[in-house]
Amino acid sequence: MLIKNVVITLIFCSMAFAHVGEHASIHDTVHNIKQRLRQKIFDINRLQTMSATELHSHLTQEERKILGSEHLSFVTNTALDVYVAKDIRFQDGPFWLQERNFQKTSWTFATNNTTYQVWKKTFPRGWVGLGVNSLSGDNKHYFVVLCAKDKKTNIKLDKVYPGQHNEGIVQIGESPYVDFPDKLTQIPQELQGKMLLRTMQERSNVAKLAGIFTDTNYPASIHPDQIVLTWGADPRTTQSVQWRTSKEVNSGMVRYREQSATQWEFLQAKTKKLETPETVNDPVINRHSAHLTNLKPGTTYQYSVGNGNSDNWSKTFEFTTAPQNPQSFSFVYMGDAQNGLDTWGKLLANSFQAQPNAAFFVMAGDLVNKGAERFDWDHFFHSAGDIFSQRPIVPAIGNHEMHGGYPTLYREMFKLPRNGPDTTWIDPERAYSFEYGNACFIVLDTNTLIDFQTKWLEERLKNTKALWKFVIYHHPAYSPRPSINNTYISAVWGPIFDKYHVDVALQGHDHSYMRTHPLKNHKKAPTANEGTIYVVSVSGTKFYSQNPYKNGAVSFTNVSTYQLLDIQIEGRKLIYKAYDINGVLKDEFVIEK
Ligand SMILES: [Fe+2]
Incomplete structure (x- = not known):
């Protein structure tokens, strides 16, 4: 079974593709919705307590189409009955099932702690796209079962997105998830032995919009903070520094020198706006990053960050480059x-x-x-x-x-x-x-x-x-x-x-x-x-x-x-x-x- 999964996943992974079409991805779509909700609804309590049903009323037709079809997709070689098994705790979600004419069946799956209700739709050969799990981010992700209309044809899937999804067989003890240890304990007789497309539990909150609008306890200010060292290249001769400020500070500078030196050297940072519309009290900040190069190995440097003005430098810190030998x-x-x-x-x-x-x-x-x-x-x-x-x-x-x-x-x-x-x-x-x-x-x-x-x-x-x-x-x-x-x-x-x-x-x-x-x-x-x-x-x-x-x-x-x-x-x-x-x-x- 392990080897089989390896082979199948290899095939799937080699076929991973990004979202289809020219329009915004799920991620960009969700970001745009967050931004619009913030602009339209100023009352944070209301934003924070909006139900998934109310959130739905703010989606445009185009957004519903993208969220309802581009979360999970593949191309099939043959016409299919596509079965979506959804967590029964959802009253009415995923929202796209009814909109896209999936039919509710009387069949159910169960794992140790979840019951799933099965919905069905027939797709012709070609592209099949399914939507997000929910706007609430709650409950288990749905999983998918595929049956060829022509029983003599073996199903072959191509361009599976995301590529981590892999294939199993509907049977007791099989996990419906790539990333979660739940196992099937009850299956509809009619779907026994059919192709299972395992999904990812962690993608259940990809389109989470409910309850995300909140304050940060640590908003940015004009003074640099979150000053963090990383390496972007060779630790012997380079050092990356990044930090943030409020949006009013729209440029960044690092000054640095060897511990023993008296003169500072200066490097202009790259400054990038970071918009997080769900951060109610601080939705836009600037993040600055600088990549220091041509440093001496095994040497301690002093540095501070700011915007180049003499009154804006951070505290002075030290870093030491990796030794040459x-x-x-x-x-x-x-x-x-x-x-x-x-x-x-x-x-x-x-x-x-x-x-x-x-x-x-x-x-x-x-x-x-x-x-x-x-x-x-x-x-x-x-x-x-x-x-x-x-x-x-x-x-x-x-x-x-x-x-x-x-x-x-x-x-x-x-x-x-x-x-x-x-x-x-x-x-x-x-x-x-x-x-x-x-x-x-x-x-x-x-x-x-x-x-x-x-x-x-x-x-x-x-x-x-x-x-x-x-x-x-x-x-x-x-x-x-x-x-x-x-x-x-x-x-x-x-x-x-x-x-x-x-x-x-x-x-x-x-x-x-x-x-x-x-x-x-x-x-x-x-x-x-x-x-x-x-x-x-x-x-x-x-x-x-x-x-x-x-x-x-x-x-x-x-x-x-x-x-x-x-x-x-x-x-x-x-x-x-x-x-x-x-x-x-x-x-x-x-x-x-
Ligand atoms: Fe983890």
Whole structure:
């Protein structure tokens, strides 16, 4: 079954296409609706409490058409009966079922906790487009069953959008979702054995309009804040800086100098307006980003940001470029922050205080809970204090950054290396890599096409001369709850990690702590020099339970941790330690090469 899914997904992924037609995408359509609602309805309480039914009355015909047909699409080789199984808790949604003459059947599906009502429509050969789940963002996503009108013809799907959707068979125990562990417990006899098109539960809020209009507790001002360091290229010679201001400040400047110098150098930033109509008290801000180049390796610089006027400079911070030649260094890795950002901020502050020499902070996705809503990002940066102004953040994209169907705000927040996979398929900065000292870091995006990152991943691992290799991604190949291991990731990337010997995979998503034994070919390897250690951790305050796992070396839950990975040149050694918020050591291991 695993191999079958791999093959099917490979086919589907290779056929992934963006939205069809010349008109606005779902994302742009939703953005335009938000903007119009803000302009038309000034009463925030009313906006915030509008029901999905009332929201519908504000949609134009064109918007209803796009939202009702371009969320999920494919091209079929033969005429089909298309069955949409929708969460029975929806009174009348998805809205497009009736509008587009789908017929309600008497059939139902069930999983452990949800009942689905089945609607049907016949489509001719060609393009089939289905709409969004709801404007409320509530309830389970619908899934789809396909039956060929001509029973002798095998269904072949082409241009499946989004490409992550994959194919299964309607049977008890089958999951109707690509990304959620629900399993079918009851199926209509008539649909037994038919083709299932698995959908993505996390796309249920792509068109969420209800209850999104809210204030940010941390609005922008004319004074720069959210000053964040990232790397957009080689950490030895470059440094990216980004920050925000209110819209009144429409230009940005970085001044910087070596620690020992007296004269500042200046670099004009790129300034971009960021409009988030759902942020009621601060809907438009400016974000500024600058990419410093030709820096000296292994050198500490001072910098501050402003708009170039002498009275507008931020506090002066320092950053240090990566050394030219490998030296011992350490970095911090954290799992999901997402919930409990205030507590996460304390964990981050404690980690920085305890590990002031850590060169950078890796975050393995789900930095925030509501990735499409700016108030949550403002809370994240507020909780981080000045730490990312002093040490670069190395982020990966989690499913919560994907709210709204695309990591729009994440991509506005972080300038990252544009050295990832072919951008025909994977947008720049979603996956990237860099080298620091004698270590290679490869950040992957498990929310998007796995297969289209694989060749790049392999080339990157093949070509690096680094002694240490780390991969960073959100959805764990090996999870503290093995029943939800992402077997597709371990099947496709695992052999590559094995072949080129990745030392440690830094993962997130499962809201507890787990470190595996070194694994090779999905089995315990004798030593860490022969297998990859997979870690899941959580830095926020949402915790999941665990199941016993034979490959788990250390597991615990209900504890937020940060991990220090200390790479020592002497002895070719990696010393790994996991600490809780009070600095109590929770796990450790050493790898020597
Ligand atoms: Fe997650």
